Amino acid sequence: MYDGYYGYQSPSYLSSLVNAPNYMRLYNEALVNDNKPTIFPDSVIANTESGVDPIKYPDTDWQDVIVSKYSPITSHSLSVSGGNNVARFAFTGNYLYQDGMIPVTWSKRLNLRANTSITLSKNFLVNLDMATIRLQRREPGRPSGSGGNRMLEDVFRVPPTILPKYPDKNGSEIYGQYVDIVNPLAYAEKGGYRQWLSDMASINIQPKWELFPGFNLKGQFSYRVNSDVVNERRDNFNFFDYYTEKLTRTWSVSRVNTPSRSSYYFLAGNADYTFTRNNHYFYAMAGYSMEQTNAEGWDVFSMVSGYAKLNYSYDDKYLLEATVRADGSSRFGPGNKFGYFPSAAVGWNVHKEAFLADSRVINNLKLRASYGLLGNENIGYYKYQTLINATTGLEEINGNANISWETVNMLDIGFDLGLFPGNRLELTFDYYNKITNDLIITPPISYVAGLAKVPVNAGKVKNNGWELAINYTEKLGKDLSLTLRPGVWYNKNEIHGTGGWPLCYRFYEQHVQLRTKSRLQHQRHLRL
Numbered sequence: 001m002y003d004g005y006y007g008y009q010s011p012s013y014l015s016s017l018v019n020a021p022n023y024m025r026l027y028n029e030a031l032v033n034d035n036k037p038t039i040f041p042d043s044v045i046a047n048t049e050s051g052v053d054p055i056k057y058p059d060t061d062w063q064d065v066i067v068s069k070y071s072p073i074t075s076h077s078l079s080v081s082g083g084n085n086v087a088r089f090a091f092t093g094n095y096l097y098q099d100g101m102i103p104v105t106w107s108k109r110l111n112l113r114a115n116t117s118i119t120l121s122k123n124f125l126v127n128l129d130m131a132t133i134r135l136q137r138r139e140p141g142r143p144s145g146s147g148g149n150r151m152l153e154d155v156f157r158v159p160p161t162i163l164p165k166y167p168d169k170n171g172s173e174i175y176g177q178y179v180d181i182v183n184p185l186a187y188a189e190k191g192g193y194r195q196w197l198s199d200m201a202s203i204n205i206q207p208k209w210e211l212f213p214g215f216n217l218k219g220q221f222s223y224r225v226n227s228d229v230v231n232e233r234r235d236n237f238n239f240f241d242y243y244t245e246k247l248t249r250t251w252s253v254s255r256v257n258t259p260s261r262s263s264y265y266f267l268a269g270n271a272d273y274t275f276t277r278n279n280h281y282f283y284a285m286a287g288y289s290m291e292q293t294n295a296e297g298w299d300v301f302s303m304v305s306g307y308a309k310l311n312y313s314y315d316d317k318y319l320l321e322a323t324v325r326a327d328g329s330s331r332f333g334p335g336n337k338f339g340y341f342p343s344a345a346v347g348w349n350v351h352k353e354a355f356l357a358d359s360r361v362i363n364n365l366k367l368r369a370s371y372g373l374l375g376n377e378n379i380g381y382y383k384y385q386t387l388i389n390a391t392t393g394l395e396e397i398n399g400n401a402n403i404s405w406e407t408v409n410m411l412d413i414g415f416d417l418g419l420f421p422g423n424r425l426e427l428t429f430d431y432y433n434k435i436t437n438d439l440i441i442t443p444p445i446s447y448v449a450g451l452a453k454v455p456v457n458a459g460k461v462k463n464n465g466w467e468l469a470i471n472y473t474e475k476l477g478k479d480l481s482l483t484l485r486p487g488v489w490y491n492k493n494e495i496h497g498t499g500g501w502p503l504c505y506r507f508y509e510q511h512v513q514l515r516t517k518s519r520l521q522h523q524r525h526l527r528l
Helices: 020-033 042-050 062-066 151-157 184-190 505-516
Strands: 002-009 071-083 087-099 106-121 124-140 165-169 172-175 193-212 215-234 237-240 247-251 254-277 280-295 299-314 318-329 338-349 362-376 395-397 406-419 425-441 456-477 480-484 487-497 523-527
Touching: 020 042, 062 151, 062 184, 151 184, 165 184, 172 184, 172 237, 318 362
Parallel strands: none
Antiparallel strands: 002 071, 071 087, 087 106, 106 124, 124 193, 165 172, 193 215, 215 254, 237 247, 254 280, 280 299, 299 318, 318 338, 338 362, 362 406, 406 425, 425 456, 456 480, 456 487, 487 523
């Protein structure tokens, strides 16, 4: 099957810029207000307004010069599938090209994916998924410090009194120049480019073996590799003054190539068993997994996990779930690598009780509660090690061998309520109480100590509140319906301790604001 399209993109909104005569008048007015002499004579303003000599008296609209009003975009997809009762396959491919609205800007993407399912026997199935993506992107060689591009910024910074490009003189291309910016057209034509090339390939294999009814063995192996390179290219170019023919500046040749590579693998196996008798339902599962990420050949992160889960329900009314997992992370030192995190949850489907069986109002009502421990090991690399500068041999980053998991104790109590036929009105309520212990902080050290700061498990933060979400759906006609989803929530965050270390704004910024995304004081929000 083929699917494709070709179209154009246009800016939805462009600012209105002043023309050159009005710019000069406003600039003169600003100078007068600052008790400074004007710099644009009335004759120059008049000549610009009359258009007597567009080379000497330019009136440039930089948006018209730089921003494209119609940029093409096209996409083409092809999919093929087939098979029989032994093997099935599906292949999809997509190519996307998108031209930018500013010069030297475009993006290309090629996706290929193949899925195969093979039945090796009546009870043994293997699923194989392979994918690859190639992404290419180019931008003008006018980068900003934040990783973006300053081409559009220059459109608004360079005044309309600057000519984009003069007629060639003595075989040389000459551009209008404004302070250190030169002008956007010069960057578009002579400023070079930055080009990204990213390749990703992955494979995912998932076998499943049903040993006997209800009992399954499952496995998974995934591997992904990313290869990226950034090329920056600019040729040498000399800028001259159009009238004096003097050299004003030189852009030197630039050739920069920055490659990077990362890989990831995941290996897991688990066993699960489902048992049903009369009104009793049991589900049990236990498994093991290991994964590793390697970035740039130096930064390596590994984790191993063991986990188990048990679900029980009676008559689909009374629900119980218990889980436990043990995670070991390479981000922590010997003796502190493993964390243990149990949790439990209960539920009651009240609407299935006999006393609500004939209710015309309550269509669904579920009460639920859960409590559990979570762990956080996303703390960066090598916090437990003291690192040495490879050039000087000096210890520059002090580690803490006792650094360990941040733990979160989470309590949640709530209900789900559906009213009227088809659950036209649904309400979901949750009360939560979340306490984070052993937050990793880097407290200040006295300047006379002669040591660098060391990370420690010392912080404690409490986050509690409630959330109420409402969903109302009303069918207004055969093909028309109205849905409203208002919501209200309340959240309170408190710092309960810093292990005796001084409390400062940096602690709040790093460990409260960024991790809980809320404020230290009480907050009330209304969401519509």
